[in-house]
Amino acid sequence: MNKSTTIDAAVHAVREHTVEIITNSGEGAQKCAQIFGQTCAKMGNGVWTVEIIPAEIEPPHHTVTSTSGNIIRFGTEKITNWGDQSKLAIAFNDQVCLSRHRLNSFDDNCIILQESAWAESEDEVIRKMYAEAMEEMSSKNYRFIQVPIEEETLKVVDNPQHGKNMFALGLLAEIYNRDLAIIEKQIAHIFQKKSAKVTELNVQLVKNGMQWARDNLDFRFNVETIPAEEKRVVMNGNQAAALGAVAAGMEMCSMYPITPATSVSHELAAIIENYGGIVHQAEDEIAAAGVALGASYGGKVALTVTSGPGMALKTEFLGLAIMTEIPLVVLDVQRGGPSTGLPTKVEQSDLLSSIYGQHGDAPRVVIAPRSIEECFHSMVTARRIAETFRCVVIVLTDANLATGVQQFTRPEFDIRWQQEPVDFSPVPEGLRPYDWDPETGLSRRIIPGTPGGAHTVTGLAHDELSNVSYEPESNERGCKMRSRKLAVFQSTLMPPDVTGDQEGDLLVVGWGSTQGAIEEAVDRARKEGHKVSTCQLTFMSPLEPGLKEIFSRFKKVMTVEINYSDTVGDPYITEETRRYGQLAWLLRAHTLVDIDCWTSCPGQPLRPNDIYNSIIAKSEKGASK
Amino acid sequence: MPYEERKACALDAVRSRIEQFHSALIVTSNQVQGLLAGSGTTPEDQNETLGKFAKGKMDMQRFASFAPKAPRIEAEAEAPVRAAYEVLKSLLAEGDDLFVIKATQGRGLGHQLSVRLAHIGRAFAAARVVELAKNGAYKEDKHAETLQRFPYATWNSSERALAPALIVEVSGSDFKPSAIVPLLDTNMKVVFIVDGDAPAAALSRVISPRVFVQQETGDASLDAFADYQGIAVAAYLPDTAVSFVHDPSAGSTTYERFVSVTFPKEVRKRPIGGISPAQQAEDYTLLESLSVPPEIAGEAASDPAGKLSAWLLSQTDLSNLSA
Numbered sequence: 001m002n003k004s005t006t007i008d009a010a011v012h013a014v015r016e017h018t019v020e021i022i023t024n025s026g027e028g029a030q031k032c033a034q035i036f037g038q039t040c041a042k043m044g045n046g047v048w049t050v051e052i053i054p055a056e057i058e059p060p061h062h063t064v065t066s067t068s069g070n071i072i073r074f075g076t077e078k079i080t081n082w083g084d085q086s087k088l089a090i091a092f093n094d095q096v097c098l099s100r101h102r103l104n105s106f107d108d109n110c111i112i113l114q115e116s117a118w119a120e121s122e123d124e125v126i127r128k129m130y131a132e133a134m135e136e137m138s139s140k141n142y143r144f145i146q147v148p149i150e151e152e153t154l155k156v157v158d159n160p161q162h163g164k165n166m167f168a169l170g171l172l173a174e175i176y177n178r179d180l181a182i183i184e185k186q187i188a189h190i191f192q193k194k195s196a197k198v199t200e201l202n203v204q205l206v207k208n209g210m211q212w213a214r215d216n217l218d219f220r221f222n223v224e225t226i227p228a229e230e231k232r233v234v235m236n237g238n239q240a241a242a243l244g245a246v247a248a249g250m251e252m253c254s255m256y257p258i259t260p261a262t263s264v265s266h267e268l269a270a271i272i273e274n275y276g277g278i279v280h281q282a283e284d285e286i287a288a289a290g291v292a293l294g295a296s297y298g299g300k301v302a303l304t305v306t307s308g309p310g311m312a313l314k315t316e317f318l319g320l321a322i323m324t325e326i327p328l329v330v331l332d333v334q335r336g337g338p339s340t341g342l343p344t345k346v347e348q349s350d351l352l353s354s355i356y357g358q359h360g361d362a363p364r365v366v367i368a369p370r371s372i373e374e375c376f377h378s379m380v381t382a383r384r385i386a387e388t389f390r391c392v393v394i395v396l397t398d399a400n401l402a403t404g405v406q407q408f409t410r411p412e413f414d415i416r417w418q419q420e421p422v423d424f425s426p427v428p429e430g431l432r433p434y435d436w437d438p439e440t441g442l443s444r445r446i447i448p449g450t451p452g453g454a455h456t457v458t459g460l461a462h463d464e465l466s467n468v469s470y471e472p473e474s475n476e477r478g479c480k481m482r483s484r485k486l487a488v489f490q491s492t493l494m495p496p497d498v499t500g501d502q503e504g505d506l507l508v509v510g511w512g513s514t515q516g517a518i519e520e521a522v523d524r525a526r527k528e529g530h531k532v533s534t535c536q537l538t539f540m541s542p543l544e545p546g547l548k549e550i551f552s553r554f555k556k557v558m559t560v561e562i563n564y565s566d567t568v569g570d571p572y573i574t575e576e577t578r579r580y581g582q583l584a585w586l587l588r589a590h591t592l593v594d595i596d597c598w599t600s601c602p603g604q605p606l607r608p609n610d611i612y613n614s615i616i617a618k619s620e621k622g623a624s625k
Numbered sequence: 626m627p628y629e630e631r632k633a634c635a636l637d638a639v640r641s642r643i644e645q646f647h648s649a650l651i652v653t654s655n656q657v658q659g660l661l662a663g664s665g666t667t668p669e670d671q672n673e674t675l676g677k678f679a680k681g682k683m684d685m686q687r688f689a690s691f692a693p694k695a696p697r698i699e700a701e702a703e704a705p706v707r708a709a710y711e712v713l714k715s716l717l718a719e720g721d722d723l724f725v726i727k728a729t730q731g732r733g734l735g736h737q738l739s740v741r742l743a744h745i746g747r748a749f750a751a752a753r754v755v756e757l758a759k760n761g762a763y764k765e766d767k768h769a770e771t772l773q774r775f776p777y778a779t780w781n782s783s784e785r786a787l788a789p790a791l792i793v794e795v796s797g798s799d800f801k802p803s804a805i806v807p808l809l810d811t812n813m814k815v816v817f818i819v820d821g822d823a824p825a826a827a828l829s830r831v832i833s834p835r836v837f838v839q840q841e842t843g844d845a846s847l848d849a850f851a852d853y854q855g856i857a858v859a860a861y862l863p864d865t866a867v868s869f870v871h872d873p874s875a876g877s878t879t880y881e882r883f884v885s886v887t888f889p890k891e892v893r894k895r896p897i898g899g900i901s902p903a904q905q906a907e908d909y910t911l912l913e914s915l916s917v918p919p920e921i922a923g924e925a926a927s928d929p930a931g932k933l934s935a936w937l938l939s940q941t942d943l944s945n946l947s948a
Contacts, residue, residue, distance in 0.1 A: 248676070274645045275652070276787075369678070380676030381683075388692045415655040416673040423693065424760050442691060451761065492688040494681070538682060 011220045016046075016075025017176070018083050018107075021168060022100055023092040024061040025054050025068040028165030033070030034405070035169055035186040039178050040072070041234040041407040044225035046079035047072065048516070049405040050605060052100075053344040062126070064099035071105075076224045080371070080516025082404070084609040086110055088175070088221075090168045092149065094118050094133040101137045103604075108141050111219070113171060115164075116146035145217070147171070152212055156205050166202045170209015176221055180206070231410040237375040237401030241331055242267030244379030245303055247411065249418030250329070251277040254291035255305040256284055259343040260399040261333035264305045285310040289317035289330075297326050297457070299422040299447040301383060305331045308350050309340055315357055318392055320459045322362045322482065325434070327386035327393075327445070329379070334398040336603050345603030346399035348512055348562045351582040354394045355541040361479050363486040364392040366541040370515035373408035374538075375401055380417045389485045390445055396540070398562070400513040400605045427452035433466040436477075441484030486542050493539055495546030500526055500533030503553035506619055508534040509595070510560045511583055514606055518560050521611035530619050540586070548591040558596045558618050559584040560611055565599040628820065630844075631861045632792070635816040636721065638847035638859070639790030642814055643724050646748075646789035647717070653752050654713040660698060660755070661706060702758035705768070709751035709758075712772050716748050728795040735804030738791065738815070739777060742808065746775030749784045777808055790814035797823030798898025802858065803830035809856050816847065817860035822897050824905045825866045825889060829912035831858050834879075838871040842889075865889055867912060883916040 019036075023029040033049060041047045052069040059066045073083040085107040091097035091114045100106060118130045134144075149167055150160045157163040166187075173183055184203050191199045235243070242264050245253065253272065255265045269279040282288035285306060292304035306314060311332050321328045336342025337349040354366045365385055369378040375397055382393040427446055433455040435443045446453035455466045461478060463469040498507070499519060510518045515536045522534040533554070537544060551557045561581040566573045580588065584597035598614035600606060636643075671689030679685065698706055716723060726741050728734060750771035757763040771779075780788070793815060800823045805815065809831065819827075828840045837857035839850045842864045849872060850859045869886040876882050892909060894902045 274648065276649060367678075374678055377676050377678035380674075381678040384675050384679075384692075388688070411677070414673050414676075415652070415659070416670055417676060418652065418656070419659065419670075419674050424756070425699070426761060440691060444693070488691060492684050492691070494684055497681070538678075544682070 006215045007218055009214075009218050009220045011222050013222045013224070014087075015077070015223070016073065016079065016083070017088065017221055017223055018071060018073040018086045019172065020052075020069055020071050020086040020089040020091075020100060020105065021165070021172075022052065022067055022069035022089060022096045023165070024066045024096065025058055027068070027092055027161060029069040029092075031190065032165035032169045032172075033072055035183060035190065036172050036178070037070075037072050037074070037405050038186050038234055039173075039182045040074040040176075040223075040225075041232070041405075042182050043179055044227035045074040045223060046077050047074045047234070047405065047407060048079040048082055049073070050082040050400065051403040053403070055342065055344050062093050062095050062129075064095050064102070067096040067099040069096070069100075074223060076226060079406070081520060081608060082517075082605050083520075084607050089113070090147075090171060091115065092164060092168075094130045098133040098136060101140070106140065106142060109143070110140075111143045111145065113145050113147045113168075115149045117148070117150050119146070147212070147216075152208055153205060156208060157201055163201070163205050166205035167209040167212075170206040170211075171213045171217075172209075173206060174210040174213035175217065175219070176223060180210070228407075232407045233410045234405060234407040235372065236263075236403055236405045237369075237372045237397055238263045238333065238403070239267050240372050240375040241379060241395070241397065242271075243411075244376035245329075245331075246272055246275055246277070247376070247413055247417055248380040248383045249301050250303045250379070250383065251300045252280065252292065252295040252302045253277070253305060254280040254282055254288045254295065254302065256282050256288045256310065258285070258307045258310045260335055260402045261305050261307045261310070261331065263402070264331060264333070285313035286317060289314035289328075293317055293321050293326055293328055296321075296328050297324075297448070299424075299449075301387075303329045303331060303379075305333070307333050307335050307343075308337045308353075311350055311353065311357070318364070319358050319360070319362055321392045322358070322364060323459050323462075324457050325390040325443070325445070325482070327390055329382045329386050330392060330394045331379075332394055332396050333402045334396060336601065342603045344399065346513070346562060346605055347601050347603065348396075348398060348514070348582065350396060351511070351540060351563075352585065354396060355586070361483065363483050364394060364541065365389070365486070365489060366394045366396060366539075368396045368512040368538055368540055369401065370512060370536055370538060371408070372401055372404060372406040376408075376411055383417075385489065387445070389442070389489050391485060391489075396512060398513050400562075404513075404605075422447050424450050426450070432464040433457075434462065434464045434478075434481075436464065436481040439484075440488045441481035442488070443481075490542035490545060493542070493544050495550065496535050496537055496544045498533050498535045498550060501531065502533070504531035504533055505555045506530070506532040506615065507551060507554035507557045508532060508560055508611075508615060509537065509557060509583065509587065510534065511537045511540060514560060514562060517606045517608045518611055520608040521615060524608070524612050525615045525619070530615065532615055532619065537583070543586070543590055547587065548593060551587075551591055551593045551595070556596065556618060557587075557593060558598055558614075559587065560606065560614065561597060561599040562601060562606055563599050564601045565597050628818065631818050632794070634846060635792045635818055635859075635861070638816060638851040639724070639792060639814055641851070642790040643721065646724075646787060649787060650713060650717055650748055653748070654710065654717060657706060657710045657713060657751075657755055660759075661703070661710060698759055699761065702761070702763065705754050705758040705763050705765075708769075708772055709754040712747045712751040716745070724789050724791055726791060726793045728793055728799055730796055730799055732799075733804055734793070734795060734799060734801055735807070738793065738805055738808055741791065742777040742788075743774045745789060746777060746780055746784070747772055749780060749787075750775035782811060785811035785813075788812055788814075790816070793817045795819055796898075797821040797863070798900075800824065800827050800860075800862075800898075801900065802827055802860070805858075806831055809833075809836055809858065812855065814850075814857045815859075816850070817858075819860055819862045821863070822893075823862050823866060824897055824900050824908055825862075825892050826905070826908040826912040827862070827866070828858060828860055828869075829908045829915070832871050832879075832912075832915060834882075835873050836871070837873055838869070840867060840869050842866050842868045842887075865891075865893060867909070869912070869916065871916075879915045880918045886912075886916045888913075 021029045021033050037047050037049045050071045087107050088111045121127050149164050153160040153163040153167045187202045188199050253268050289304050292302040295302040334350045336345045336347035369375045382395050386393040460468045461475045463474045525532045565581040566578045581597035581599035584595050587595050672685040800819050837853040839859040841861050870884045871882050872884050875884050
């Protein structure tokens, strides 16, 4: 194909750009974005992608609720979050475009390549909807370019639903000068299980998209690429967690499908049997926890995967795991709650329920990866903590990490991650099943079948022999020993890093997936002279040591979280009635410091600009610039 | 397709299974090595077991002081564990050769495969010996010999599921695949590369409802064979043989499962090795009868009631009925 540009195109050099591909559900936006994101990453750009997924399965097409898509932020340097607003969008219809406009997702000068068919639709209702949508969007300075996406797609395939996305990919490839050879390879990989003809047609559509852009578009963007020297991988957080589980030597994953955690089990199912493990889909969430617990009891390295509503159901078995001191790793991919809440949307909703959601005193470890790379590595650490302290370790990720795609340094597998956990050597005479070390609360884990280790296991209060015991002293001792282990574990933790100055006006504290956005916002504020620093926590229970001392070095401390908190000044909301964000509650109780919070629960990741505005507002309330 | 290319294709088709077995072998070998070296006892090892997530966040040395030490084996267990480790190491050293059998002329094909599987099975025996030794249950007189030979018949279901694929280079005159039928279980995959004249329908004897069978005479790849999850047998034969693919996932009746069949124009009627023309004809007829849809014949062909009942039968899946 001739690569000569038929119209003059101005090339704009930019450090980064954010692109949206928005379609009706089922029109292939994810595939288009997946290939584009992978191509950017392989060419040496930093990348972060975020899926836009409708909450319903197959909602009515051509409506504002049907929007499905993907946001790709890519740049010359490392990208750690989805950024602020999109600079360019490809919209398959006016309604999905309108839905994004209403969410303030587009930059004021966003270029929108929009399907041209709707304006002239034979259906009067559609023409009217189109006109109204365009009228509403005219409040902004968007540059709309009408593209005959469907018409062009029909030149190659009979069903435009199976091709428009690849034509759109071609548009992006030309606008951002992406390497066609890499795109071709990605397409071949994605369609590897289909006939060669399918790959061929898809590549042709990409080429046609590129040609259309050459013939019609008067702009290009150059986002410089810097190929990485080290080996990198590109994946989303659920893939990373699944691979991490395999690398950690986990032998059994028992789960029940739940959005947005399900794809962890899909990823695991595809590979775990090659490494001697299995994925078990149980009949429900409770059974899934029970099966994983049973496997661990039998000496296997077990994992159960779920999301908020599933965590609620698993509570009973988590209690049993804590009481019987059977190691168990639980991956909770958080979503919006309560109840079924926002299945496909992000929220840091389960922090407090993960730490405290149990009757009785039920200490457990809770850790929170902050990036997709940490989703991989956290599984290795979680396993080791669970086995060493005979406890439940809950790994809290969220929908942002689960579906976001980022590249990171390829992990170098270490066989010691898979070190055999189980000691089957004969139990010395006189050693009891819960022979707690009075200092540490630790005791040897005895697996069924270990010579000399026969004993009954019970969820009832029990003594060192594992005999049911309701004696006041015995119950007190059991509680103390289980709690002591957490204190001992905390003694192995180090104080968290503070990014920025070690003292100042404002410390912004976050946890989990918000790290990238918070650090970007803080960095912006610091460049403007604000004395603000940030600290991102990863160990939520027990908390990292030294927090009170760190907080004391700042005039104000504020958490930033994706969950709900009251705003003082709203009806009935006073300092006394105000409910805080979950991390703020936790830190206030833990440190007795008057910690404020800025939270939001829009069902989508936080934007650096919104966090920046909250920092400025907080600074102006008292802190000096 | 030249012989060497066929061998390369065959290796490609079984590569993932070989790698899977190799991977298990490496992991087991490393674990046993760690056991012998008392791995897990050094602070450095403990640091690594915590992974990258913990670096900079946890005091590794302190954590190590609470971690249970990796179980050390008793003195009397060391010798069998070391012997098991040597077996694993020696199997690893064989590389791809471990999975390729150059069949010796005149010796039974089934026997030669059984011998190789017993040799490969030593890997499983080694893993078992390590566990037994660690638990104090190892008995020299009972278990030592399993490290020398661990026949397929003694593999358990998990071990059979992990069975590596085999490539067998065999002369046409020795190609009597019915001898391997007892080995076709769970997850077994075998590719034959047949040199010289061979019976035209040799693989017809291994066809059964759950076995993928592919007999190739040209240069077709073995992609479908490679992708099939379950028992599968393939063979590259000279162009005087029948080409066919019997894919259990393609249908419920035998003829539906034949996704392709090409009979040669002419079948030579002479003995090949010890296989008489009559035996070859039997195989050929068997293949024909299995691969062709049933026809309405005789009186039924003209009788409307017969036609109807034949048609009804053809529309009814009776495969689940037991005798």
